[in-house]
Amino acid sequence: MTVAIDMGMSNKGSAAQLDLEELLATRLLVQGNSGSGKSHLLRRLLEQSANWVQQCIIDPEGDFVTLAEKFGHVVVEADRSEHELTRIAGRIRQHRVSVVLNLEGLEADAQMRCAAAFLGGLFDAERDYWYPMLVVVDEAQLFAPAAAGEVSDEARKLSLGAMTNLMCRGRKRGLAGVIATQRLAKLAKNVAAEASNFLMGRTFLDIDMARAGDLLGMDKRSTEMFRDLERGHFIALGPALARRPLNIAIGPVETQARSTSPKLMPLPEARGEDAADLIFTPGADEDIRAPIRRAPQPAPRPTADILAQLSAPPPPELGRTGLFPEIDEKEREDAITTVLGEILEDPEASYRSVAVLYQDFLVRCRIRRVPGAPPDLADFKRRFAVARAGVDTGTEQSALWQQALALAQTLSDDLQGVFLVLARAAVTGQPCPSDATLARAYGSHSTGRARRVLTHFEERDLIVLREDFSGNRIAAFPDLACETGPGDPNAPAMGDGRAAAE
Structure with missing residues (x-):
């Protein structure tokens, strides 16, 4: 048309x-x-x-x-x-x-x-x-x-x-x-x-x-x-x-903008003493406030005095106490983990862009008064991928999971979350996640994209896929010497790994 x-x-x-x-x-x-x-x-x-x-x-x-x-x-x-x-x-x-x-x-x-x-x-x-x-x-x-x-x-x-x-x-x-x-x-x-x-x-x-x-x-x-x-x-x-x-x-338009181009207008007829009265006499409804008087600027210091101060030895240290209190790193990490958990509780979080998620994360950190500087965007992506995998404390501290994190670092940011969801299932012996679950971890509704990601992992020799006699999928990790349990690839999405683990 x-x-x-x-x-x-x-x-x-x-x-x-x-x-x-x-x-x-x-x-x-x-x-x-x-x-x-x-x-x-x-x-x-x-x-x-x-x-x-x-x-x-x-x-x-x-x-x-x-x-x-x-x-x-x-x-x-x-x-x-x-x-x-x-x-x-x-x-x-x-x-x-x-x-x-x-x-x-x-x-x-x-x-x-x-x-x-x-x-x-x-x-x-x-x-x-x-x-x-x-x-x-x-x-x-x-x-x-x-x-x-x-x-x-x-x-x-x-x-x-x-x-x-x-x-x-x-x-x-x-x-x-x-x-x-x-x-x-x-x-x-x-x-x-x-x-x-x-x-x-x-x-x-x-x-x-x-x-x-x-x-x-x-x-x-x-x-x-x-x-x-x-x-x-x-x-x-x-x-x-x-x-x-x-x-x-x-051509012409039917509506007009609120702001228009300036037009020439004749000046008011008030002149002489009348104009002076308008300027110097306050109106009845005018808010009369005391004028703000700026303090006089100090005289500039001679250059020789500045150079002498810079070359003088520093005063002896009276103590090592800083201006700001020291940050409890464990308290900070626990608060960041809590904020990530709140974001993951939103079912739509997986489908939002990383930039939007990061802005939401910064706002929540300010609301909870998380001490210290917040993680940058790259650190947030890594933390969010790990949080999405949803491992428990015991698994998180194991050498096998640390090796899985090291393997994930070799992938691009958008693929790390999918890899860690698979790796968690292998490390804990759970069934292999379905295509819909992996697509959710990838931030997509397309199960075809999830299958293409699995193919990419296979081409890089990170995983080996096979099926049992019932048609369920098993993902083996050669570098980790472990594999997932059989899982239905066509099963509905189970949510983020954290929700599935709970």
Whole structure:
């Protein structure tokens, strides 16, 4: 089915139409300096396609919340936990509701984390809910920066990873990315390069014009045209728009943003003494507070005094007592184990991404006041894999289990949990876990993936699989000199290894 979205008029006098079905398969990049009409273009696209496709808008400034009044979009305020945002995103895909994620009022670091969690929830939805969805990200350079800025490296990596998944791998999951940016030079190249459709607006900086020209296949002389574009005019190119660069003027919209461009207004008529009274006389309802007076800055110390202090010998130590009390390592480990157990009690924990699980882990550690610095992401992955295996205290301290942990370290992070669930069954002599149980440990509902993981283990000579006369599976570990008991590979999932052991 072909749906033509009316975007306005072309310079040839014909209607400028956008093929919505082609857009869902090829994605769109919009670029224009502030005041070029970029937000107006996005609003036109959203309004014209609202009745045809589910929409999600990542809105850092709260400009698109007005779509809710006329087109029924649900506004999701971002002042929630990242775990809650991920859950909401999953339900959005399930029920096919158009939403606006309002990030207004949050710091840049928090905006990136919330957007990453929300996009991750859309991306990790069940296959049954992979319906077509238009995902519009305004000010995309904030969420996929080309270089590190003032935000933390962790937030930048989470946000950039989510944006890369949207643009590179989202198509197979029904997600069509539409990203808009003021500065192409500030947008990560691997995110921008995945778009096949382009709408380039007014641009003045040479570096941005060069990037736009590269994407459109234009020479340097031709890129000068971007400086001459009027407000609301864009150069369109792509399979969903035009096969050759086409100048189009975006049509009118039905809704308006809450923030508008500044307009000139006449000054008030009060002049002279009246104006002075307005400034120096407090109003009746004005909160009068004492002015804050800053202490005078101390005189700078001479350089010679600073050098003399640095070269002087340190004072004798009065004792070795530190400023902070020493941390009881056993208490800390017990608290971390308790937090991991709480996470594993959630039946949906196995199907959430590692980044979301780690954020949940950090929040729970703060709530329980776990002393010391929390484990980093790599240490958390290792601890979570061991906790998921669910070994008892006696088995955990055995030399055989320590050898199994050493073998697991030779595998990638996503495979360690599956290997340890198998190894626990072999070390304790329990039946071989079913395909569904192994798939759950892998974080998937697909039993086919679990069987492929077992094949991978066999190819690396970590296990040897065989069947008894009843068709039950047995997994032998040559390096551990032990094997599991017979187990039905088609049995339902038993939960995480910890739950199964209990």
